[in-house]
Amino acid sequence: MLEIQELSKSYGKYLAVDRVSFFIPDGQVGVLLGPNGAGKSTIIKSIAGLLRYTGRIGIQGIDAKKLDAKRLFAYVPEIPSMFEALTVREHIEYVRRAYDSTVTDEEIEALLKRFDLDDKQDKLGNELSKGMMQKVSICCALSIKPKVILLDEPMVGLDPKAIKELKEVVIELKNQGVTVLISTHMLEMVEELWDVMFVMEKSHIIGSYHKSEVGEKDLDDLFFEMTGGWETGGDE
Template sequence: MLAIQNLSKSYGKVLAVDQVSFFVPDGRVGILLGPNGAGKSTIIKSIAGLLRYNGEIQIQGIPAKTLDAKRCFAYVPEIPNMFEALTVREHIEYIRHAYNSGITDGEIEEMLRRYEMEDKQDKLGNELSKGMMQKVSICCALAIKPKVILLDEPMVGLDPKAIKELKETVLELREQGVTVLISTHMLEMVEDLWDVMFVMEKSHIIGSYTKEEVGGKDLDDLFFELTGGKR
C-alpha cells in the first residue's frame, strides 16, 4: 500500500503541493493525473525520496524515508538515468545485488525476452536509445520484486510491443498484490488498467474516484470535466 498524508512542498514562495492526501491499497492500480504545473512531478519526486517535504508518506505502512520501505519500493522515472559504463545486464545485476533481490537468472532472462532486450544485454548505457533506456529502467524496477512501484510517464518512448508488455506487466503486478501508481498524460494507455484515479490542479487533489464509482464513463471525459478542458 501507498499512503500520502498532508503532503506539502514549497519552492521558495511557490506552494507546489498543498496538504495532499491519497491512498492506493495493495493490489490496486492508481493513476495520478493533472495539467502541467499541477504538482504531479513534485508528488512523484517526494514519494521517490528525491525531495524534502512536509507531511507523511508510507510504503507498506512504513515511513518512506526508511531503508525498510526503500527495499520494497521501485521507481521508473520519466527520464531514465543510465550508468554509461555498465551494460544492460550489469544494470540489472547491480540492482539485484543492491536490493538483495530474490529474482532468479531465469526470471531475468524471461524479463529481457519480454522486453526484446535479449540481444542488447552487452550494450553500454551510453549506447542506448531513449526507448531502450526506458526498457532497462522498467526491468531494473521489476528486478527488485517490489511491493509498491511508481511509474512516471512510463510509456513515453516505448514501441507498441513494449507498451503492450508493460500493460500486461502492470496487470500481473496487480494480480500479485503489488501497489502500482502511474503518473501520465497518456490517458488512453491506462484506460484498461486503473482502479483508482486522483486528479490534481493548482497543488491540490480536486477529484478522487474508483472505477466502480464512475461505471463505464470515459476517462478522458471525466478528466476534462474536472480540469475544465486543460491537460
C-alpha cells in the same frame, strides 16, 4: 499500499504541492493526472525520496524515509538515466545486489526477452536510445519484486510492443497484490488499467474517482467532467 498524508513541497516561495493526501491499497492501480506544473512529478519524486517534503508518506505502513520501506518499492522515472560504463545486464545485476533481491537469473532472462533486450545485454549505457533506457529502467524496477511501484510517464518513448508488454505487466502486478501509481497525461494509455484516479490542479488534488463506482464510464469523460476541459501536457 501507498499512503500520502498532508504532503507539501515548496521551491522557495513557490508551493508545488499543498497538503495532498491520498491512499492506494494493495492490488490497485492509481493514476495521477494533471496539467503541466500541477505537481505530479513533485509527488512522485517525494515518494521516491528524491525531494525533501513535509507530511508523511507510508509504504506498506512503513515511513517511506526508512530503509525497510525503500526495499519494498521501485521507481521508473520519466527521464531514465544509465551508468555510461555498465552494460544492460550489469544495470540489472547492480540493482539486484543493492536490494538483495530474490529474482533468479531465469526471471531476469525472461524480463529481458519480454522487452526485446535479450540480444542487447552487452550494450553499454551510453549506447542506448531513450526507448531502450526506458525498458532497462522498467526491468531494473521489476527485478526487485516490489510491493509498491511508481511509474512516471512510463510509456513515453516506448515502441508499441513495449507499451503492450508494460500494460500487461501492470495488470500482472495488480493481480499479485502490488500497489501501482502511474503519473501521466496520456489518458488513453491507462484506460484499461486504472482503479482509482486522482486529478491535480495548481498543487492540489481537486478530486478522485474509483472505477468500481463509475463502472464503464469513459475515462476521458470523467477527466473533463472534473477539470472543465483544460489541456494536459508534460509535467514539471
